[in-house]
Amino acid sequence: xxxxxxxxxxxxxxxxxxxxxxxxxxxxxxxxxxxxxxxxxxxxxxxxxxxxxxxxxxxxxxxxxxxxxxxxxxxxxxxxxxxxxxxxxxxxxxxxxxxxxxxxxxxxxxxxxxxxxxxxxxxxxxxxxxxxxxxxxxxxxxxxxxxxxxxxxxxxxxxxxxxxxxxxxxxxxxxxxxxxxxxxxxxxxxxxxxxxxxxxxxxxxxxxxxxxxxxxxxxxxxxxxxxxxxxxxxxxxxxxxxxxxxxxxxxxxxxxxxxxx
Ligand code: KIV
Numbered sequence: 001x002x003x004x005x006x007x008x009x010x011x012x013x014x015x016x017x018x019x020x021x022x023x024x025x026x027x028x029x030x031x032x033x034x035x036x037x038x039x040x041x042x043x044x045x046x047x048x049x050x051x052x053x054x055x056x057x058x059x060x061x062x063x064x065x066x067x068x069x070x071x072x073x074x075x076x077x078x079x080x081x082x083x084x085x086x087x088x089x090x091x092x093x094x095x096x097x098x099x100x101x102x103x104x105x106x107x108x109x110x111x112x113x114x115x116x117x118x119x120x121x122x123x124x125x126x127x128x129x130x131x132x133x134x135x136x137x138x139x140x141x142x143x144x145x146x147x148x149x150x151x152x153x154x155x156x157x158x159x160x161x162x163x164x165x166x167x168x169x170x171x172x173x174x175x176x177x178x179x180x181x182x183x184x185x186x187x188x189x190x191x192x193x194x195x196x197x198x199x200x201x202x203x204x205x206x207x208x209x210x211x212x213x214x215x216x217x218x219x220x221x222x223x224x225x226x227x228x229x230x231x232x233x234x235x236x237x238x239x240x241x242x243x244x245x246x247x248x249x250x251x252x253x254x255x256x257x258x259x260x261x
Contacts, residue, residue: 001076002037004108004130004174010037011196011207018245019080019198019210023049023066027213028073034241038198039074040110040210041067043082043140047221048214055139058084060097064104071105080132080175081106085140091120098129110177112138114164118171125172133168135161136202137180148224150201150260152181165189165197177210178202180226183259201226203259209248216244226258 010017019038022028023045031039045066046058060083067081081101088094088111098109108130111117121131136151145151152158162185165176176197178186183203190197190206199206201224211227214220217237218229230247234240247253 002078004078007037007078007175007196007208008194011194016249016251017196017208018248019208020216020241020244021045021210021213022070022074023213024069025073028070030238031213031241032074032077034238034245036077036241036245038078038080038208038210039070041070041079041081041106042212043084044212046084048212054142056085056142058082060084060087060100063087064100067101067106068104078107079105080108080110083109083111088117088120091123094120094124095127095129098124102129108132108175110134110175112140114160115167118167121168121171121173125174130175131168131173132175132177132198133165133173134177134179135164135168135181136178139179148180150180150182152185153260158182158185161185162189162192165193169193169195178206183261201259203261204251204254209254211244216240226254228253228258 017037019040020031020036021042022031022039043055043058046052046055063081063084087097101109110132112134124131152161174195178199180201186199186202187205196207198208198210200210215223215227217231230240230244234243
């Protein structure tokens, strides 16, 4: 059984760990068997399961349904459920909606945003709801950001992400995802924070990596440049996922083609 405290210990010891998204019972079973430490029931299900262009249409009912399905398949990993767009716009809604995800099998919930979430993260943490932050490219804000582009590329934007990361940690967040930021910036955040930092398109220096399952299996409409189809060099889904996990552990993924410095 992997616990959040084990992930913190792994950070302290310099042992890298791996996360992958899942949306259903059968894939959750395979991912757990492959030895992945974290399964994220990502709101990327809006793209890869529902066929939407963004994660914005995903509802809390969708997330509750998929969280319940995944939790029946994976009992031993840290199960993180995404809080979808507008399900945490007030602290009260965040408490109610995260409570539903926890009651349906999540062991932690993830939300996108920085400073403005500090009171919400504090209130959730105080009530026993473990929180994972998400900074950098936050897909629920795609229209605000003007597209799926790298974030934190200038010093003002980078400083804001660092400050947001520290604020979330102080508020009680126990993990942080950083998406599509320069590798040098994710290295700095990983060093500054005590909590484990999980990267996606953020270079090799983070404590862990996360990818979208359907990218790893090569069945997404478009595989992002920071991701990799591990099924190409493996003859089963289980061995593809195992090979992703070992590539992260022995630092052979990501390589320079998967991130910007
Ligand atoms: O929804 C998702 O899959 C995510 C990961 C890409 C981090 O948030």
